[in-house]
Amino acid sequence: MLGKLFLFILFQILASSSSSSEEDESSSESGNKGEHPKSSSHGHWNYLDQDAWSSDFQHCSGQSQSPINIATRQAIFDPQLPEIKLEGYDLSDSELLKLVNNGHTLQLNLPDTMRIVSGFDNIFLAAQLHFHWGTIEAPGSEHTIDNVHFPAEIHVVHYNSKYHNISEAASKLDGLAVLGAFIGIGLHENENYEKILSSLMDVSREESDTEIPGFNVRNLLPNKLAKFYRYNGSLTTPPCYQTVNWTIFNDTITVSRKQLASLEDTLKAGLDQHLTKNFRAPQLLYNRQVMSSFRAEPSSTGPQIPSYPDSDGQSKKGRTINEPAYSKEVLSRGDILAIVFGALFTVTLLSFMIYACQQRKKTLSLKKDTRQNVIYKPATKEEV
C-alpha cells in the first residue's frame, strides 16, 4: 500500500517536471512567424503579415486595438460591473446552426434569440461564435494573461439590440460585445465542444459549410461567469473597428488534447495550407484601463479555477493542463511539495533498506538454524 503511494508520488513528480519542460520548449516560440506559407487566397489579409493590415484597414493602427495582454496586477477592481446574464442560449436540436470554415476561423452562426440581458446598458444579441488557436507546439489564444497564451480562445460575438443587424452595429462605437474565454487542455473529452468538433471534417475545405443541430451553447463557456476582465477594444481581424466592449472570463474551459489537435489539424485555408495560428498578436494598451469584476488577490484554494499568477512581465507561452501557467507562487509551492515528498521517499527507502537488511539477517540465521536442525535431527531420531 505504502509502496504504491510512493510510486504514485514519484510518478506525479516526474510528470510535473516533464510538463514544465514542455512549457519551456514552447516558450521559445515567438510571434506568428512560422513555417506556414502565406495564405492569400481567402481575402486581402492573412495572419502572417499583421503589420501590413493597417495599410489597407486604417482602424488596425488605432489606439484601442484588440487583443491585449491583461496584466492582472494592473487590472482595476470595479464592484459596479454588473453580472453577465445570458438568455436563450439553450437551443433546441431541431434548430439547425450553420458551421463555416471561412478561411480565417471556424465560425458557428447563432440566432438572435440568444442574448446578453444583463451586463451592459443595452441588450446584446448573438450573431456568431468562432475560435482562435495555434499549433501543437504553440498556444494560440489572442488575449494573454500576464503574457501567457492559452492553447485556444472562443469568442461569442453579440451586437447592440438598438441596431438592426451586426453589419450595421459593427462600426458603431457601442455596437459590439464579445464574450471571450480561454480554452485549455484537460484530461477528458469535452462533450459540449464535441457538438461542433465532430463536424470539422465536413468543413475542412475553405468556404465550406454544414449544418449542426442546436445545443446548449452556454456550455461552451466556463461554468462560472462571475469573474471577468472588461475593456474597450476592437475586432481582432480587419477592418479592426474599435467598437467592441470586451469581456474576458477568468475561468477557463478545457477540451481534450485530441479535440484541440482536431481543431489544429483538420481545417484548410486555401488548397493545401492548414488553418492554424489564426491569432493576432497582443496590441498596445495606450491609455486604456482593464477593469475586473473581482479582486486580484490570488485565491489559496480552488485548483480548477486559476487565480492568475503574478508575473514580472516576461513572455512565457505555455501549453498547460487546466491552469494557464505555473506562477512563481505555485512553483515554489510545488518545490516545497517535491522536497517534502522527496524527503518522505528517502526516509521510506532507508526504512525499507533497513527492514530488508534485518530480514536478510533473520533469514540467514534461520537458515543456519535449519542447517543445525538438519545436523542434529538424525541424532535425535537415533536417540528415539
Ligand SMILES: [Zn+2]
Ligand atoms: Zn475572434
